[in-house]
Amino acid sequence: MVELSADERAIAAGERGAGAAMALRIVAEAARLMAAPRLIPIASAHIDGALYHGDSGTLFAERLVQDGARVAVRASLNVGALAPAGCAAVRLPPHERDMARRMMRAYEAMGCEPSWTCAPYQAGHRPAAGSDVAWGESNAVVFCNSVLGARTNRYGDFLDIACAVSGRAPDYGLHRPANRLAALLIDVTGLSQELRRSDVFYPVLGTILGRRAGSAVAVIDGLQGCTNEDRLKALGAAAASAGGVGLFHVAGVTPEAPDLAGALGHVPPRERIALTAQDVAAALAGLSTAGGSERIDAVAIGSPHLSLAEIDALERLIAGRRLAIPLYANTGRHVLAPLERAGRRKALETAGVVFVADTCVVVTPILPQLAGAVLMTNSGKFAHYAPGNTGYAVTYGSLRECVESAVAGRLVREPRQWS
Structure with a gap:
């Protein structure tokens, strides 16, 4: 049995509108399923549910908007399925593109920040140590808990926005100090x-x-x-x-x-x-599934999204050379903006870098469709998800190896420090 406060019962009864009532009821039901005795106030949320996976997600978000839902706490947005701030071409069919765009706009209409990054902690969203939050996106969750010391469970799609609208989360799991x-x-x-x-x-x-x-x-x-x-x-x-x-x-x-x-x-x-x-x-x-092949069709870095320091390192390694194969640099608009002001984005793009902002190459179709294609990456997360999500086999390597391979157009290895 979940014990609701008088204020929570009032929200569930519609005091703040039908959207907030639905959100509070969703959070309370999640608490019951998790055997949480109560709900707790949260300081912020990071929303993973704005990434298009099907029409139901768009319709759910639009229903919340229609019912007047607004976030009660700061809520940043994880990557979407489109790249309005980047130059990478997304190959979504027209219906899916339209539904993805509608979904992104619905979350913004609820007052969520259009951050569109899986690294909100590098875009200024850094909750205080010891504060309770409701974050989605697995890397953001683990960073928030581990590096920032804020407290969140791994909140899935739809529960994340319900927590943000209600301003509450179930009191269980990593919210409790003993479980940390x-x-x-x-x-x-x-x-x-x-x-x-x-x-x-x-x-x-x-x-x-x-x-x-x-x-x-x-x-x-x-x-x-x-x-x-x-x-x-x-x-x-x-x-x-x-x-x-x-x-x-x-x-x-x-x-x-x-x-x-x-x-x-x-x-x-x-x-x-x-x-x-x-x-x-x-x-x-x-981490590599491409075996001993020296074939490299594309390089992708930035999962989680690249920081400005990582762009600096990329720039130093390229050192003004031209890339023989495309290098997809996935990052957030918070990084892209200062690059544009300094003229650095254009220089990197001239060298062959393809910037992907607001999304990434593993969650939406950007990479060309090629038989037997191989993707090189320095990201453990890309290495894990790319074969299933993109159809590309993976070769894992350091950032230097990724750049040298992109310049050479084939796999280039450096001596291994652990050899």
Whole structure:
């Protein structure tokens, strides 16, 4: 039985209109299914449900708008199915394109911010540590919990906007401090410092974390002084794709892990996994599905969306050269705007970079349809989803390898730090 406050009962009865009433009833029913005793107020939401997957999603959003629903808290929007701020051509059929556009407009009509990014935390949406929020999109959820220290469960489509409109979420799971303590210890201290300081390592580590942890909370020991926000972003995105990870800690780095003992709640871990170079090499090999082929038809980076620092790194690696095959740079309009003001977008596009903003190549049809095609990426999340979503086999590599392969028009490898 979910105990509603007097204010919540009034909202459910229609005090704030039919749209808010429906939203509150959806959240209350979700709470009942999750055995949550009550609802809690939230500070913000990140909405994943605005990505078109079928007409029902559009009709649901338009019904909320018709019934007067407006978000009660700050609500940013995840990627959509179209790219109005980018130059990539989306190959959606006319009906689906129209429904996707209607869906995007409906969410904006409810007062959601037209951020259209899977990295809202890099676009200024950074809830305070300890605050309760309702975020969708797996990488955004894990970053919000782990790196920012705010509290959210993995909110799915339609429940996310219901939470935003009602201003409430079910009180269960990762909203509760006791459920945020680590039970699993992943020890990377036995790996070389060179490896732990390399960008290419973090999606591999995230893949291991996702497969070993599932939905359990883990703490990683051995990354002190080795990581930064973009690396933690890549780690969490891969972990949330390869498993059900919603929260991880990094001892001495993330806000709820001042040290190893604190992350574990001062009790021994349920399990300790000491990673070896062989473990990393096996996970690395598993991210590529293209076998030994040197064929590369396209390169795609930016899942989660590229930060300005990652664009800087891309620009340095290209160094004014021309690309032989297209490199799709997926990012948000918050990154594209300063690039345009500085004239850098045009220079990168002249070199052969194709910017994709407001969406990405894995969630909507952008990549050309080619038989036996191979996509190269430095993203663990792309590596996980691209074969099923795009039909392309995947070759995983570092950002440098991705750029050199795009310049050469074939697979180029650099010496492996863990060889």
